[in-house]
Amino acid sequence: MNQAIRDKAKELLASGAVSCVIGYDVGSDGINARPFFAYTEEEADGLAFDQTCTHNLVKYLIDRAGKATAIVVKPCDARALTVLINEKQVKREEVFIIGAVCHGIIESTWGQKGSDLQGRCQTCTQHTPLVYDLLVGEPMAEPTPKAPLDHRAATLANMSVAERAAFWAEQFQRCLRCNACRQVCPGCYCAECFVDQLDPEWVGIRIDLPEKWLWNTIRAFHLAGRCVGCDECQRVCPVNIPLGLLNHKLEEEVATLFDFRPGVKADVPAPLETFKKDEKLGIGE
Amino acid sequence: MALDYQPKIVGFLCNWCSYAGADMAGTSRLTYPPNIRIIRVPCSGRVDATLVTKCFQQGADAVLVAGCHPGECHYSEGNYHARRRFTVLRELLSFLGIEKDRLRLEWVSAAEGKKFSQLVSEFSAEIAHLGPRKDNGKAAGGSL
């Protein structure tokens, strides 16, 4: 797999078809992958793909607009890339997609390789990217879909509103407003995020629950119908707020209401960008 | 619950229909409860999810968004967008601990003064019945 990626990267760089290959190399702890940008054939020898390649790299393509780029994507990253292409943030013709068959990413920490698959990978049903120019790795059979791992999703659904409110207050209370969840999200590419706006100041700077609540609510809502479920936001949250629960809830709603899964099809608008005149949604009737 | 509990409702009314409908209610001397604070907007499609969520953050008990009937939006399709947006936002808010009934989207034309007054009376009674919000956003929130 590594050789196939390196060979293709070198070929693309040598011919001038692309000026950069975005992928992974082995990080400075000698174990975990990190994002890696190869601009020369020599650098392309550093490219590697393994089960520690957790990062979704597609967001880097936005800054490469106008410059032909190759990128290594996992299946979930490929869905995020389709979202960016559909939203006209990335031009399909400027990107060479090296799709990697993914056997799941392993939970690991600095300097230490774990043994368990990440939660998103335990329930994943798409191990081969849906879109690519070159596929690396052998396609594998897909498992039958499983219910979300986080049992709190089911518990929350059966709680009273007051209990749910209390649950979320406890979670959001910990938010540091570090914005890491936004920085890592492929769908969060706004030039000026609502949380940074000062006039109007949607979210105040006071370190208090209502501000954190508003931030987390709107961040999740902005990803409704766009989130590909990569769980990167949850992974990077320093205080372990279960953002995935919010994202998955919205993912389910969008699937039920609009029969839509983000990043699966090219050239389709996100459900909240479009409408059907005669639809019955249970409100405004 | 105390009988004197008065819910605070924020109403975003489309300038081209519902706002005129509210006006019509006024000029026809129809009464409706004073619990609603009206904000005039150019179209129901203008009502961003953040506006509504901000109202809840600031302590509103309920939010009403009212616009032109389907097919009658001054900008052709703002109300269709609003319909999708608030369907999804309601689900999210409910998951976060705010009852779905606290957010309503309704169509009220400029001629429907009576409908507007009935709507506000009904909605306000319903919210009074639900009682104050049960989530912490309210407890720690501002005042309207």
Ligand code: SF4
């Ligand atoms: S899981 Fe999180 S980071 Fe990934 S697309 Fe959804 S909101 Fe963005």
Ligand code: SF4
């Ligand atoms: S949270 Fe919303 S406004 Fe901020 S970057 Fe993400 S999508 Fe844009």
Ligand code: SF4
């Ligand atoms: S990553 Fe976590 S702590 Fe940081 S802003 Fe997002 S939710 Fe808050």
Ligand code: FES
């Ligand atoms: S102009 Fe009234 S809803 Fe669009």
